[in-house]
Every structure is written in C-alpha cells, then in structure tokens.
Amino acid sequence: MKYTELQKKTDADLKKVLVEKRRAIKDFRFGLAGSKIRNVKEGEHQRRDIARILTELRARELAVDSK
Secondary structure, three states: OOHHHHHHOOHHHHHHHHHHHHHHHHHHHHHHHOOOOOOOOHHHHHHHHHHHHHHHHHHHHHHHHHO
16 A cells, blocks of 8 residues: 555544554464465565554644644
8 A cells, every 4th residue: 555545545544444454464474374375475565554554643643733
C-alpha cells in the first residue's frame, strides 16, 4: 500500500486497515511456523504497511495539535 493511498483515507478507515494488517501479520507468523507460507517477504511488506499507517496517524495527530 502506498503512502499516497493512505493520505486519502479517513482516520477510521486507517484504524480499520491497521487492525486487518496486524491480524494478517499474526496469521503470517502462524503460517510460517506451520510451513504453509511460501512467500517469506510477505511479513516484511505487512510490517512496512503497518509502519506507514502509524506514521500517517501520528502526522495527523501532530497536525491537529499544532493548530
């Protein structure tokens, strides 16, 4: 997910996507332990998406506080 896509979403949508991504990373970890996962880079992509979402939420929080 690109950062520009995240900027267009509302706070509620971002929080919803964040929950979905965290659930996906949890499922990835369990799948990796059970040898069901073939693409090991998927976890890295999920973690980066989570970081992007948290960054955007924090930027919005700081923008509101500075006004």
